[in-house]
Amino acid sequence: xxxxxxxxxxxxxxxxxxxxxxxxxxxxxxxxxxxxxxxxxxxxxxxxxxxxxxxxxxxxxxxxxxxxxxxxxxxxxxxxxxxxxxxxxxxxxxxxxxxxxxxxxxxxxxxxxxxxxxxxxxxxxxxxxxxxxxxxxxxxxxxxxxxxxxxxxxxxxxxxxxxxxxxxxxxxxxxxxxxxxxxxxxxxxxxxxxxxxxxxxxxxxxxxxxxxxxxxxxxxxxxxxxxxxxxxxxxxxxxxxxxxxxxxxxxxxxxxxxxxxxxxxxxxxxxxxxxxxxxxxxxxxxxxxxxxxxxxxxxxxxxxxxxxxxxxxxxxxxxxxxxxxxxxxxxxxxxxxxxxxxxxxxxxxxxxxxxxxxxxxxxxxxx
Ligand code: NAD
Ligand code: GLY
Numbered sequence: 001x002x003x004x005x006x007x008x009x010x011x012x013x014x015x016x017x018x019x020x021x022x023x024x025x026x027x028x029x030x031x032x033x034x035x036x037x038x039x040x041x042x043x044x045x046x047x048x049x050x051x052x053x054x055x056x057x058x059x060x061x062x063x064x065x066x067x068x069x070x071x072x073x074x075x076x077x078x079x080x081x082x083x084x085x086x087x088x089x090x091x092x093x094x095x096x097x098x099x100x101x102x103x104x105x106x107x108x109x110x111x112x113x114x115x116x117x118x119x120x121x122x123x124x125x126x127x128x129x130x131x132x133x134x135x136x137x138x139x140x141x142x143x144x145x146x147x148x149x150x151x152x153x154x155x156x157x158x159x160x161x162x163x164x165x166x167x168x169x170x171x172x173x174x175x176x177x178x179x180x181x182x183x184x185x186x187x188x189x190x191x192x193x194x195x196x197x198x199x200x201x202x203x204x205x206x207x208x209x210x211x212x213x214x215x216x217x218x219x220x221x222x223x224x225x226x227x228x229x230x231x232x233x234x235x236x237x238x239x240x241x242x243x244x245x246x247x248x249x250x251x252x253x254x255x256x257x258x259x260x261x262x263x264x265x266x267x268x269x270x271x272x273x274x275x276x277x278x279x280x281x282x283x284x285x286x287x288x289x290x291x292x293x294x295x296x297x298x299x300x301x302x303x304x305x306x307x308x309x310x311x312x313x314x315x316x317x318x319x320x321x322x323x324x325x326x327x328x329x330x331x332x333x334x335x336x337x338x339x340x341x342x343x344x345x346x347x348x349x350x351x352x353x354x355x356x357x358x359x360x361x362x363x364x365x366x367x
Contacts, residue, residue, distance in 0.1 A: 004222055008141065008229040010161060010236055017141060017165040017225050019218060024104075024129050024168040025054040027061060033127070033163060036098035038065040042086055042113040043104040044073040047131055050174055055104055055129065063100070067093045071109065076262040078108050078148045080156075086116040100125045100163070106132035106179070107139035107266065111157070114145030118160035128162045131171040133183025133217070134267050137190075137224035138245075140165045142232040148261055152326040153253040159237050167225070169217050177210075181303035182267025184209060185248075187220050188298055189274060190227045192291070193244045193338075193346040198223050199298075206301055243329055244346040247338040248274030251308070254323035258311035271304035276363045277337060283355055286341040308363040316364060317357040324356075 003020030016032075023029050039059055043052050048070045056066045069089035071082050090099065103113030103126060110128050117126035128140035146157015172180070187209070191199025201219070202209070208216035228245065235241040252273030255264055264272075278292040300306045312319035321335070329336045329348065335356070336348050 004218070006222060006225040006229055008161075009233045013143075013161045015162060015164050017167060017229070019136075019167045019169070019221050019225065021168065021170050021214065023166050024051065024171065025058045027058045029166050030059065030062060030127070033062065033100060034098070034125075036063060036100055036125075038067065038093065038095055038099045039063040039102060040086075040089060040093070040095060040099060041066065041068045041102045041104055042071065042109060042116070043068065044071045044109055046073045047105040047109070051104060051131065051171065055102060059102070065093070067095075071112070073108075074262050075108055075148070075256070075266065076260070078112060078261070080147060083112050083116050083147055086113065087120060090116070090120050095120070095124070097121050097124055100127060102127050102129060103140075103162075104129045104131065105135070106130065107135045110135050110140050111145050111154070112147060114143070114160050114162065115147060115157055118145055118158040123160070125163050126160075128165040130165065130167055132175055132179055133172055133221075134179070134186050135183075136167040136169075136172075136221045137183060138186040138228065140167070141225055141228050142242075142245075143236065148257075151257075152323075153257050153261075155326070155328070167221055169214060169221065172212060172217060177303070178265065179267075180210065180212070182265040182271075184302040185267040185271035185274070185299065185304055187224055188295070188302065189245075189247050189270065190224050192274075192278070192295060192340045192344065193247050194227045194231070194344055195223070196344045198227075199344075203294075203298055206298065210303070243348045244338055246329065247340070247346055248272075248277050250324050250327050250329065250335065250337050251276040251320070253327060254311070254320050255309060257326075258319060258323050259309055264305070264309070268304055271299045271302070272306060272308050272363075275299060275306050276308060276359055278340060279363055280337055280351060280356065280359045281339040281341065283359060284339060284349075284351060286339055291340070291343065308360065310364055317360040320360050321353060321356065
């Protein structure tokens with residue numbers, strides 16, 4: 001399979017996203033990087049044993065010193081303490097301003113490595129090598145980096161673009177099935193917000209995607225990256241349009257924080273959150289029930305939960321609302337939701353608490 005390239009156009013911060021097989025351990029994938037004396041590979045305890053040495057070998061001719069830092073694995077470790085391990089490694093190895101960080105892993109490793117790169121010496125270069133479907137179709141692209149706070153998801157961070165993104169589809173062969181499904185949530189997301197032809201394609205090709213058919217995965221990753229690149233190029237820092245990429249995330253982040261990070265996978269929470277956001281869109285009179293049902297059916301078929309969890313035994317909807325008021329899109333305590341207001345069209349708006357409570361009640365599992 002030939003590698004394909006999607007470009008993300010951000011003037012002097014533009015960069016290529018390479019998509020294909022046998023890419024991450026090919027020295028040619030990094031041929032365009034400027035010379036530097038050292039590199040730091042950042043990975044975790046699951047991904048490093050699989051791929052870190054192969055990456056180090058591919059980088060050998062390019063950097064005199066290649067260091068590795070291996071982080072604990074899990075959303076619950078997306079914290080200050082873990083980012084500090086990256087700073088510790090950078091300082092202990094005497095890394096300078098040209099040291100290149102290589103984020104080898106899923107979205108958690110990518111978000112933390114990007115944040116460390118944005119902060120170390122006020123900014124050093126970094127490369128994203130996403131090894132989950134979710135990271136290949138979403139988190140490695142667009143420059144959102146950061147960590148969680150116990151009170152809110154991804155609350156501390158920076159916009160900081162990588163030098164390049166290398167999506168090696170071969171790495172998806174070792175991904176657990178549950179993680180593949182989680183990634184499909186973000187793939188499905190691009191349909192209702194941007195491209196219903198792609199949504200139709202996912203419906204037809206879902207079994208091939210679940211079976212990790214290389215051609216199907218290549219098409220999905222490329223189309224998602226194209227859509228994301230197009231959105232980010234217009235609104236890099238989310239002053240408006242980029243918020244559509246957060247479809248399902250307001251409810252989803254409440255699920256993740258409310259249950260405790262790591263209980264539901266991010267993609268699972270987003271999948272269920274999209275069902276909730278679609279229900280809200282329907283109750284606001286923006287879309288018909290048929291589209292909501294189609295979306296719900298696809299999310300379920302992808303192996304994702306569609307019934308939302310209880311977050312409180314006493315005032316469940318109240319707890320959701322409390323958590324959602326901490327969402328980054330909220331203004332002055334007013335929650336703003338990404339809703340679909342037609343096929344392949346999304347926008348951001350508020351909704352009366354009473355209506356949101358109805359949606360939560362309707363979507364939650366009753367004990
Ligand atoms: P993750 O990084 O936790 O990876 C999922 C699991 O798969 C981990 O256990 C990981 O070690 C393992 N893994 C990774 N690659 C593997 C491989 N090839 N083979 C075997 N195991 C592998 O989770 P994720 O779903 O990749 O990312 C979720 C994170 O991304 C969340 O923190 C979310 O907030 C963030 N995110 C960020 C953005 C953004 O724009 N920056 C967008 C979406 C999501
Ligand atoms: N994942 C949402 C964004 O990058 O904006």
